[in-house]
Amino acid sequence: MRGLSGLFVLACGLALAGCASSEEPPAQASVAEAANDPFEPMNRKIFDMNEGFDKVVLLPVAQVYVDVVPEPARDSVHNFLENLNLPITFANDLLQGEMTRAGQTLGRFTVNTTVGVGGLFDIASDWGIPDHQEDFGLTLGKWGVGEGPYLVVPFFGPDPPRDVTGQVVDIFLDPTTYVHIDHHIYWSAAREVAEAIDLRSRNIDNIESIERSSVDYYASLRSLYRQLRNNDIRDGKPDVADLPNF
Amino acid sequence: MSRPDPFSARLAAVRAFVAAALIGVAAVFVAAPARAATPAETFVQTNVDKGMQILNDHGVSTAQRNTQFRAFLLTLTDLKRIALYTLGPARRGATPAEQDAFVEAFKDFAFAVYGTEFAKYSGQTLKVTGSIQRSDGDYVVTTVLVDPNAPKNQEPIEVDFRVIGTEGKFFVTDITVAGLDLAITEQDQFSSYLAQHDNDIKTLTTDLHQHAEHIRSTGQLQ
Numbered sequence: 001m002r003g004l005s006g007l008f009v010l011a012c013g014l015a016l017a018g019c020a021s022s023e024e025p026p027a028q029a030s031v032a033e034a035a036n037d038p039f040e041p042m043n044r045k046i047f048d049m050n051e052g053f054d055k056v057v058l059l060p061v062a063q064v065y066v067d068v069v070p071e072p073a074r075d076s077v078h079n080f081l082e083n084l085n086l087p088i089t090f091a092n093d094l095l096q097g098e099m100t101r102a103g104q105t106l107g108r109f110t111v112n113t114t115v116g117v118g119g120l121f122d123i124a125s126d127w128g129i130p131d132h133q134e135d136f137g138l139t140l141g142k143w144g145v146g147e148g149p150y151l152v153v154p155f156f157g158p159d160p161p162r163d164v165t166g167q168v169v170d171i172f173l174d175p176t177t178y179v180h181i182d183h184h185i186y187w188s189a190a191r192e193v194a195e196a197i198d199l200r201s202r203n204i205d206n207i208e209s210i211e212r213s214s215v216d217y218y219a220s221l222r223s224l225y226r227q228l229r230n231n232d233i234r235d236g237k238p239d240v241a242d243l244p245n246f
Numbered sequence: 247m248s249r250p251d252p253f254s255a256r257l258a259a260v261r262a263f264v265a266a267a268l269i270g271v272a273a274v275f276v277a278a279p280a281r282a283a284t285p286a287e288t289f290v291q292t293n294v295d296k297g298m299q300i301l302n303d304h305g306v307s308t309a310q311r312n313t314q315f316r317a318f319l320l321t322l323t324d325l326k327r328i329a330l331y332t333l334g335p336a337r338r339g340a341t342p343a344e345q346d347a348f349v350e351a352f353k354d355f356a357f358a359v360y361g362t363e364f365a366k367y368s369g370q371t372l373k374v375t376g377s378i379q380r381s382d383g384d385y386v387v388t389t390v391l392v393d394p395n396a397p398k399n400q401e402p403i404e405v406d407f408r409v410i411g412t413e414g415k416f417f418v419t420d421i422t423v424a425g426l427d428l429a430i431t432e433q434d435q436f437s438s439y440l441a442q443h444d445n446d447i448k449t450l451t452t453d454l455h456q457h458a459e460h461i462r463s464t465g466q467l468q
Contacts, residue, residue, distance in 0.1 A: 035438065131401070212461060213359040215453055219438030223431045231425025238406055238422070240378050240386045244429045246327050246410065246419050 043152040047218050062200035076120040083112050083119025091173040092134035137166025141233035158225040285413040286385035287377050324417035332432040336440050344447045351454035358458035385409045
């Protein structure tokens with residue numbers, strides 16, 4: 001669902017981008033080019049729409065969720081959702097040849113699914129099994145694939161072509177895709193909504209802080225998204241060679 | 247560390263950014279690292295100790311503490327160098343007067359943004375784990391932020407200090423937290439802002455001051 005919607009938006013974006021970018025003043029166009037954001041005017045409009053949706057719908061829902069649901073229950077929801085994604089991480093660990101991390105992921109999934117009652121409790125962390133997440137967008141990055149032009153997708157935020165591709169592949173790496181569930185689309189939608197509310201509720205203060213510290217919120221998030229993904233591709237190893245030249 | 251969907255990744259970026267924007271700067275003020283093998287590491291450790299003293303001095307008012315903190319930061323960092331870096335290519339077209347005005351606005355903005363957040367991180371500790379010399383007088387001091395209240399499955403947050411200079415004349419010029427570089431982030435947003443405003447540095451300078459004043463007066467977003 002996510003990947004397909006992303007591809008649809010990508011197609012629309014490619015169709016619209018020529019008109020949008022051709023009207024940019026030269027200076028703005030050069031900055032957009034330097035930022036590898038050729039569709040910036042369109043991306044900013046989608047970003048504004050996403051922000052509106054966040055302010056009107058997602059944030060209020062997340063705030064009510066925090067106010068009404070006790071923290072231990074919210075933690076269990078979070079643990080459950082995290083556990084559901086571990087098979088995707090495991091598959092990508094294997095594709096990256098990271099056998100030690102694959103073992104850790106398998107261990108976490110096994111422990112939390114069994115002792116942790118279907119993933120509701122994070123017993124694996126208590127037992128010292130480290131946590132990490134992977135997706136096929138990161139796997140492509142590790143294989144040397146570039147991210148492509150920056151894109152913002154309605155409701156989902158930053159999503160350049162490499163990550164769109166990754167999400168499509170991750171659908172096929174997710175075992176729940178192959179589990180027969182009546183009205184599977186409702187299950188998928190509910191999972192998406194739960195993940196969105198869970199993550200938004202855990203970042204209410206954080207998002208406010210980043211917005212407050214930005215004179216150009218869109219550009220800040222674009223920069224941070226890329227830095228974060230690149231850091232993840234390096235598995236968090238510092239990149240001391242490519243630092244600012246003061 | 248990212249989630250396997252873009253929305254999650256965006257939120258993860260936000261979470262990590264906050265570490266960069268808030269914890270990263272606040273880390274200068276929190277507890278002492280365990281080791282200090284090189285002069286650059288010693289510099290970081292010493293200033294971490296100084297920052298902690300300021301942060302935990304409850305014998306003064308919050309305003310006084312903020313003033314002390316600001317003075318401390320000014321001695322610790324080369325804010326002018328950082329500010330001019332964040333201007334990016336626009337610096338070349340700016341007059342010296344415009345650059346000076348921008349530097350002052352950058353300082354005003356930085357202190358306003360970070361000034362109210364330090365106390366949140368006073369319970370955390372910072373441990374120096376080593377350093378890398380990039381060239382003569384250019385070091386990266388690596389540290390780990392230890393938060394006793396962090397979720398049990400949260401990986402330690404790595405905080406790297408870019409230290410430039412020689413022993414006795416070191417300055418911090420950049421902080422990288424969980425792979426997110428503060429100077430790069432600011433340059434990216436300022437470059438984009440200028441592109442949206444006819445490359446007018448005066449507009450950015452004015453907006454930074456206004457942004458800072460708005461934060462100081464209301465504590466709210468613009």
